[in-house]
Amino acid sequence: MANIDNTYAAKSSSGDLGVYYLDITKEHCPMTFVKTKIELNKLQKGDILNVRLTEGEPLENVPKSAKEQGFNVLSVKETDTKGIYNIEIEK
Amino acid sequence: MAEEKQITKKLSIIAFSGDFDKLTAVFTLATGAAATGYEVNLFFTFWGLDAIKIKQGRSPVGKGFLPKVFGIFMGGLKSAPVSRLNFAGISPKIFRYLMRKNNVAVLEELVDAAKQLGINFYACEMAMHILGLQKSDFIPEIKDVLGVATFLQLSEGGQTLFI
Numbered sequence: 001m002a003n004i005d006n007t008y009a010a011k012s013s014s015g016d017l018g019v020y021y022l023d024i025t026k027e028h029c030p031m032t033f034v035k036t037k038i039e040l041n042k043l044q045k046g047d048i049l050n051v052r053l054t055e056g057e058p059l060e061n062v063p064k065s066a067k068e069q070g071f072n073v074l075s076v077k078e079t080d081t082k083g084i085y086n087i088e089i090e091k
Numbered sequence: 092m093a094e095e096k097q098i099t100k101k102l103s104i105i106a107f108s109g110d111f112d113k114l115t116a117v118f119t120l121a122t123g124a125a126a127t128g129y130e131v132n133l134f135f136t137f138w139g140l141d142a143i144k145i146k147q148g149r150s151p152v153g154k155g156f157l158p159k160v161f162g163i164f165m166g167g168l169k170s171a172p173v174s175r176l177n178f179a180g181i182s183p184k185i186f187r188y189l190m191r192k193n194n195v196a197v198l199e200e201l202v203d204a205a206k207q208l209g210i211n212f213y214a215c216e217m218a219m220h221i222l223g224l225q226k227s228d229f230i231p232e233i234k235d236v237l238g239v240a241t242f243l244q245l246s247e248g249g250q251t252l253f254i
Contacts (some may be wrong), residue, residue, distance in 0.1 A: 003149045021156060026194045027196075028195050028196070029119075029123065030119055030120075030122050030123030030126060030195075030196075031122075031195075031196045031200070031204070033123070034122045034123065034125075034126040034196075034204045034208065035204075036123070036126070037126035037127075037208065038126075038204065038207050038208065041207075041208075047240065065126065065127040065128070068127065068128055069127070070126045089254060
């Protein structure tokens with residue numbers, strides 16, 4: 001956890017990177033991580049993708065599959081809406 | 092370490108069925124696997140070839156009289172029947188409605204995602220020959236026309252499914 005926080009702090013200070021947003025709260029398997037992957041494919045290395053998703057299957061699998069493919073998951077935070085999370089993925 | 096793992100992650104699916112529900116299973120597995128870092132090979136044969144025709148409705152695709160008649164009956168992606176309780180094509184429409192209503196990706200969206208994820212599409216040479224189909228009858232994403240030997244080579248070392 002400490003490791004993730006450090007990476008997030010380092011990146012947020014650099015400022016010049018592209019930040020993108022994707023809402024998959026209405027999607028179901030497999031489109032949750034399919035849409036995330038398609039979006040990540042479009043980005044440049046170093047860009048950050050904020051993914052808004054629901055708890056349960058998407059929250060378990062989207063960060064896990066992103067990590068497995070070598071992307072950095074910078075943060076996983078619950079939003080103001082209960083059960084809806086925002087995760088930051090760095091390409 | 093992560094990269095070593097990716098090399099062995101491979102899923103090859105023989106898409107034999109042209110049924111709406113079975114093709115949905117093919118493309119759900121394929122896109123899910125591709126999005127999680129798998130190399131994915133789809134090998135379309137027999138009825139499965141309906142999924143990759145340029146003409147998605149019923150049309151006389153194929154060379155010769157009998158293949159053309161078959162082409163009309165078989166149709167394409169948009170006219171795919173469900174494997175059970177098809178009710179002369181009413182059920183696929185109901186399924187599409189239910190899937191849209193429940194925000195589940197319909198077949199066309201899954202196929203589109205598969206293209207975007209760079210999944211490898213292959214067509215079976217033998218089935219194409221029987222049905223009088225040519226590579227030009229299929230969507231441009233079809234990478235190659237293959238036989239059994241090449242498919243076995245491509246799928247070696249990964250998981251293979253027949254749907």
